[in-house]
Amino acid sequence: MLTDLDKAFDAEIANLTQPGTQFAVKQGTVRGAEMPVFENAPPSMREYFDLFFGAQAAREFTVYEDERRTFGEIFEEAKHIASALQHEYGIAKGDRVAIAMRNYPEWISAYVGIIYLGAVAVPLNAWWTTEELEYGLTHSGTSLVIADEERLRRISRIEGLTIPKICVRTSASVCSENGARPLKDMLAASPREMWYVHPLGQDDDVTLMYTSGSTGNPKGAVSTHGGLLHGAMNYLASGLAMLALAEKEGTKLPEQQVMLLNVPLFHITGSVPVLLISIAIGRKLVIMYKWDPTEALRLIEKERATYFVGVPTMSLELLQHPDRDKYDTSTLLDIAAGGAPRPAEHVKRLTDAFAARPAIGYGLTETNGVGAGNIRDNYLAKPNSTGRASKPMVEIGIKDEDGSNMPAGERGEVCIRSAANVRGYWRNPQATLESFSPDGWFHTGDIGYLDDDGYVFIVDRKKDIIIRGGENIAAQEVEAAIYAHPAVAEASVVGLPDERMGEIVGAVVYLKPGEQVERESLLQFLTEDLAKFKIPERIWIVKEPLPKLGSGKIDKVSLRTRYRAEHLGKAA
Template sequence: MLTELDKAQDKAIAAITAPGTQLEVIEKTVRGVPLKLFKNAPPTMREFFQFFFNHNAAREFLVYGEERLTFAEVYAKALRIAAVMQHSYGISKGDRVAIAMRNYPEWIMAYIGLVHLGAVVVPMNAWWQPEELAYGLADSGTRLVIADEERLRRLGAIEGMSVPVVAVRTSHGVAAEHGADLLDDLLESGPTDTWYLPPLGPDDDVSILYTSGSTGFPKGAVSTHRGVVHGAFSYLVQGLALLKLSEASGAYVPPQQIMLLSVPLFHVTGLVPLMLVSIAIGRKFIMMHRWDAGEALRLIDKEKCTYFVGVPTMTHEIMSHPERDKYDISTVTDWAAGGAPRPAEHVERLAKAIPTGKPAIGYGLTETNGVGAGILRESYLARPTSTGRASKPVVEIAILDDDGNALAPQAVGEVCIRSAANVRGYWRRPKETADAFDKAGWFHTGDVGYLDEDGFLFIVDRKKDIIIRGGENISCQEVEAAIYAHPAVMAASVFGLPDDRLGEIVGAVVYLKPGEKAEPEAIIDFTRQHLSAFKVPARLWVSAEPLPRLGSEKIDKVSLRKIYREIHRAEAA
């Protein structure tokens, strides 16, 4: 049964998107599929930025440490970056340019400037090590990298590295050592205006975000301008509906929303629902360089943040922090999560621990530009194991069987999402694109779940061979490949282990070659040479017996996962 909040949300969204309104929704065919579109949405991200930055020009936008910048100041610097990229490096429409850095104001400015030129932005995971960075550069065909000092050092460790690098927040000595130009120097002496802006259209590519799936190396999910605009607008509608409900209830509405940016911008959550929606609604962005629960509490208190989004681990650490009561966090109205499941008991615990704010969660993927389903406040408390209903008015969610047939409520099948926000496919991977995106426009998520009679989605399992650790997708095949590189390993199997804080951690079991000896910690340490820290196994067992196999001779991962999850639980207890 729908809650009163569900009904009120539906009514508010219907009014916001009705015919004749600024956010009117129409139906239009895109790549052969009829989809719901926002009739008056900007055709490209260039127009999106032009309109919203000018509209919010006088407001304060970015706060990073002692730095405070208005929307106008950020946009002006972004356009200067665009001019430097064009004049100094010849960056033009369709060129792939990577951003490899932690959260800095320059990340946002570089993204805006590159999109202004029509370049395709490639956000790179800041945790990636040299091998992973080298793969991303080669796979995407990147022409230029904009990197901070730590990523510059890692890029310098790539054998035969030939892609030019522009360094951000880096000393002159380190930049010179690695043959990089400094962005500040280029901006000080370079041009301030672009000499030519190519025409852009809704179907032009705007970004490639890498996502770890079940096939080993990460795949590049390619978004079009239309897809990203509609992803941002989908979230915009949800926010405006809540604003209307708050106003109608007589609740205090601050003159400016203030968000703590606690997740990385290279993730789709940081990029679309947080950064781009903040630009659209004039929301202030309090930037964290890296996650720290104590620092988050301090910033929420100091800046009077009104909204929080992070992986479930983050809200758990905040409500459990020993110094939480030292800080005033009552200004936060909603404690939202995404990127991983939130244990049901944490939902009620959060509501009791921080009664001035309400829990919320969303479900979306890189391939959907973060858009999918959502649930919040009393609706979430009523269904703490659900990820909510399809985000109205442009998103459809269906449960399909292996033949692509839609299943009835309560029937379990693969969760599939269709909307104008979906990416167009995977970069230079036609087979994987065809496998994941069917001709009817459905993206097959690889998650297994069901819809109840009211359209609420419940995720129960995954088809894909991935681990989700604190919001980071980890390919089991990629970790297995790193383990197999150890000279003593004969067979290996990698799987997720349950973890109260991170949701899942990486577990592995290996069987050694005859006559070989290796301690579990030694094998774990070996994988650190090839993997980002978050992919390194947290637990590894050496089996005295050959790993069990199926009739196909594949390792029986299902039985191994069951056995070692029980061992892990018993040892943890």
């Protein structure tokens, strides 16, 4: 039975989206499929930026260490970047421009500028190795990359890479040594106005974001302007509905919301529900270069942060921090999570420890982050659920192998349909065909069920993916790196439960007869090919060949069951 909160929220959404309102919803056609769309969505993200940056211009937007910049200042820099890319490098509509850096104010201005120009923003994972960055740059067909110092050094090791490199937060000498041009020099040499403004529409491409797949190489999910707009507007509608409920409850709200930005902007959570919504509502972003729980507590107190979102690991580290009570966290209104499941027991512990209300969301790169959400008392009542489909755009169905809907309580593949879904995978029509149905459903690869109230419960994954602290890791990629060692005969990689990270990578390895390899030596070998977060944290080197199925394939199910149990037994 729906709770009073569910009913009140649904009523606010219905009021917000009725005909004649800014968020009015109608039936529309998206890539041949009928589904709800926002009737008054802007023509493109350019108009979205013009509208909201203009409305928030005088407000403080970013805080990074001792630097403070307004919405107007960031937007002016973004438009200048757009002009410089056009004048200095001939970047045009549809060209791919990559961003390879950790969280900085320049990440935001680069992203906004690339999109404003009409080019396609390609946010690259800042934790990738040189080889992974090479794949992303070459596969995407990137025309130019904007990078910070650490990423610039990695990119410069790519042989034969000829695309221009723009450097950020890097000394002139290091930029020169690595064949890059400082961002400030590019801006100084270029006029502030574009010489030609390319017309943009909702069907034009806007972002290309890489997501790890079960088959190794990441897939590039391509969103259109319409997809990104509908994702952002869906979050906005939900936020406005919650704001209306808060006002009716008499909750005193701050003049400006303040978010501790601790998730990577190159992730979908960082770029859509964090960045794009902050631009729309005038929310200040207190930027953390990298996660540190002590620094997070200090910044929450100093900047009077009202909102925190991260992978469940982060809120757990705040919860367990020995000095937590020494910091004033009373301004926090919400502690949200996404990217990985949050253990049910943590939900009540967070509620008891903080005045803020816990929440969790479920979305994917392919859905522009929108999917489902569970909030407040509903989350306490159903802590194992990721919530109901996000209104007003999202439909969630549990499908069997034939694509038919499963009844409540029955397990199947979780599928999501909305106008926010990306249009497909870059240069991968087969993967697009397998994951996106003609009637608009995206097949997530997650196994779950819906209860009678429409709450989603994720119970397993169809694809061989390990989610460590919000990062997707393809088991096959790690196995391939292990098999590259000359002493390895067989290997199987599985996800192991972990209270802090959600899952960690485990590997079971059988060596060739007569070979001997120490675990430390194997781990050192893997650092040459794998990013740090993909390297197994537990390795079992066994004396017998790995168990096989009748088909001759390694029996991963039995291995996963056995070594998860062994891992938990040893960890207890």
